[in-house]
Structure formats: structure tokens, C-alpha cells
Amino acid sequence: MSHLTKDQLNTLRAALEERKAELEQHFSSNGAEDSLLGDSLILSTGELSSVDNHPADTGTETFERSRDLSINTSLSEELKEIEAALARVEDGTYGICEASKQEIPYERLEAIPFTRYTVEHAPTSRDTGARPVEEEVMTPPPAGAGEGRQEHSGRFDDAGAWEAVEDYGSASSPVTPPGQDVEEEDS
Template sequence: MSHLSNEQLATLKKSLLERKRELEQHFSQNGEENSLLGDSLRNSTGELSSADNHPADTGTETFERSRDLAINRSLSEELSDIEAALQRMKDGTYGICVVSSQEIPYERLEAVPYTAYAVEHVPPRESFSDRPVEEEVMTAPPAGAGRNRQEHSGRFDDAGAWDSVEDYGSASSPVTPPGQDADKKDI
């Protein structure tokens, strides 16, 4: 016996089916394999040669391609999770945590309808331990770094720009050169 009412199950199923349709439409519009993202960079960009491109152009293409691949991987995983949730609905196990067998609250299912976990049993996200080698030689900023240090550095920065230039006037105020009083008139 499910802790969810028939109305709640219908609402959640509608939400799952709607999202599934959106994801399937995304993949069908972009091709099942999302065009040529799996192929080489040259094939996916349509360029015959990268020799005439600036290295920054190639860097941008590489970044955008890796971003698109990551997005597609994430959406594909979401689609799999949705299909699994719909199967759990058919099996009668939807809304039950796969780890603890406790009921998943409706509010959580409403927020993440494809979840198979109660909040306390959600598996940890991937943690990337391969940090950039530069981090090994980086040092912490000196003590006092930040706003207090900038105020007393004697350097000009954006934060105090208006305070420094407002003495010179603006386009909407009369301009008096520094060192001259507006009250004195040279005759």
C-alpha cells in the first residue's frame, strides 16, 4: 500500500511523462548521438583545417564541445532515472527509498519526481580528486588581503573611483579646476 494518494501519483506521473517527452525531444532534435559530438573536434566543428584558426577559437570550440557533452550526459542520466521511476510506478515501489525502504515524502517527490532515495540516503556526488597541479605551488594570499588592504594601499581602484573624480565635476555640474575656488573670479 503506497503512502501516496491516487491524485498525488497521477500528478507525479504527469510530471515525469512531461519531462520525459521534453528530454526525448531534445535528443531527437539534436540527433540520437547529438550530431557529431562523439567524433573528432574537426568533424564536430565542420572545419576542414584548424591551421587557419586562432588558438583561442579552437579553445572556445573545445570548451563548448565539452560543455555540450557534459549537458547531454546529465540529461541522458536524468532520462534513465525518469524511466526507472516510471517502472517503479508500474511495480508499485514508487515513493519508497531503495536503500532504507522508508517512504519518501510527497514534497521531495514533487521537487525531484524521479528520485529513488530519501534525503538522508542520497548517494554522494562524484568528487574529482585530480586537482590542477598549479594548486600544489599556490600560496595563500597575505594576511589582511581584501578590502582593508586595498583602502590603505594608495592604489586607485574601482571602488573609490567616484570619490576621487567627483571633485572635478561632472557633465551636469559646472567645472572648477582644482585649486581654484568657485567664489573667486579672475579679472
């Protein structure tokens, strides 16, 4: 029936149940899946006003809230996968690839106990060639923009920079070495 021994299956079930308990503890200790993330900034920070003496604090708080929401979303998805894996254990389909119907090696299940796919059939989230959505609303630059901009820009190279600047003279200050004062140049 299953390619997994009873001991292997029990080990994997225990790992799934342990991780499930950890995730449930995370959500219950934080109050809710998105604890205080849906509340206003004033309520979640405990400040009297959302206008702070230090405006960067608001940016930091916004970043922290978005990071926490992202982490909670990821952990919530993992919890759903674990619950689905435990259901597959109960119905006898655990360890079978959903795409190819081949057996998933024990080593892979040991590494990712809630996986539904063999390595060859695992969905990837790698670059799909899609461009960022922001590019759809960007205005293209005018024709010819940037072409030949640097060709005769008069920029300095390392060799000619001093020659161009020395025509303007140098500043006279208390730290100017003797023999390079302005008075001496006039004589």
C-alpha cells in the same frame, strides 16, 4: 498500500512523462545523444582545416564540445532515472526509499519526481576527502623550498619605497612641473 493518493500519483506520473518527453525531444532534435561530438573538429565546425587563423577559436570549440558532452551525459542519466521511476510506478514500489524502505514524502517527490531516496539516505557527491589525481604524478619540491624565502628579501614597504627610489632621480619631461628640471638640479 501506497502512502500517495491516486491524484498525487497521477500528478507525479504526468510530471515524469512530461520531463521524459522533453529529454527525448532534446536528443532527437540534436540528432543523437552526442550529436557530432564524436566526429572530428573539422566535421563538427564545418571548417576546411582544424588549423585556424585564430588559434583561440579551436580552444573555444574544444571547450564547447566538452561542455555539450557533459550536458548530454547528465541529461542521459536523468532520462534513465525517469524511466526507472516510471517502472517503479508500474510495479508499485514508487515513493519508497531504496535504502531505508521508508515512504518518501510527497513534497520531495514533487521536487524531484525520479528520486529513489529520502533526504536522509540520499547519496551525496560532496567532498570525500579524496585528492586530485594530478597529485599522484607531481614531483614534490626539494626540501627546504620556500622556507624563509621572504625573511630578508629586501621588499619595499609603503614607508620606505620612495626613499629608495628617489636616489635615482626623476625623469625630465614636458609635463615636469617648473622648478624640478634637470638643469636646475645642476646649479
